[in-house]
Amino acid sequence: MITKFNFEDLVGPVLLKSNGESLSSKEALKGKKYIMLYFSAHWCPPCRGYTPYLAAAYNAHNELLELAKKAGDESNGILGQEDDVNAAKAEQIEVVFVSLDSVQKEYDNYRSSMPWLSIPFSNLWKMDLKDKLSKQFGVVSIPTLIVLDGNSGEVVTRNGKGQYTNYFKGEYEVQSSCVVL
Numbered sequence: 001m002i003t004k005f006n007f008e009d010l011v012g013p014v015l016l017k018s019n020g021e022s023l024s025s026k027e028a029l030k031g032k033k034y035i036m037l038y039f040s041a042h043w044c045p046p047c048r049g050y051t052p053y054l055a056a057a058y059n060a061h062n063e064l065l066e067l068a069k070k071a072g073d074e075s076n077g078i079l080g081q082e083d084d085v086n087a088a089k090a091e092q093i094e095v096v097f098v099s100l101d102s103v104q105k106e107y108d109n110y111r112s113s114m115p116w117l118s119i120p121f122s123n124l125w126k127m128d129l130k131d132k133l134s135k136q137f138g139v140v141s142i143p144t145l146i147v148l149d150g151n152s153g154e155v156v157t158r159n160g161k162g163q164y165t166n167y168f169k170g171e172y173e174v175q176s177s178c179v180v181l
Helices: 007-012 025-031 045-074 081-091 104-111 121-126 129-136 160-166
Strands: 014-016 020-025 034-040 093-099 146-148 154-157
Touching: 007 020, 007 025, 007 129, 014 025, 014 045, 025 093, 034 045, 045 093, 045 160, 093 104, 093 121, 093 129, 104 121, 121 129, 146 160
Parallel strands: 034 093
Antiparallel strands: 014 020, 034 146, 146 154
16 A cells, blocks of 8 residues: 655645635645645745746646636647646646745745745744755755655655746746747
8 A cells, every 4th residue: 555645744734825824734735746845035036036937837737727627528629728738637736835034024925926835934933844844855045946746755856947847737938938838
């Protein structure tokens, strides 16, 4: 019997939605093919430059998931994107923001611009998750996007920032101003 990785042990028991509502990390990350840990901070200009591109990719991918859900098994030919819709169905992804901010107001402001989940500011400090996760995944610069397998918790890539277009389906702008189709 294969036991699933317990992401609660990694990110803590609670995560925040972009609107600030808290939810169980176990429930929030259940059934995802990939969990991406996004190490970033408000004070980091490259992070503030990269975050909108990652958010666009995340949103485009989730829009495809919604199309797939609405279309059910009749997704063939939906908006001419049946391959992307079917791929998105199989690749549910969640991003978790791991903030390196030291001021809660900056954390809150920056987090509100992100459509994905976040580790609560208090848990980053009280549970020492910020330092623990940074050390565990060898984060030496930000922004960093670590891609984990949603079942095993194993690292798929430490270069998620450079490879995020391999995971997120849909149409969105990338930093080079190209459109991914």
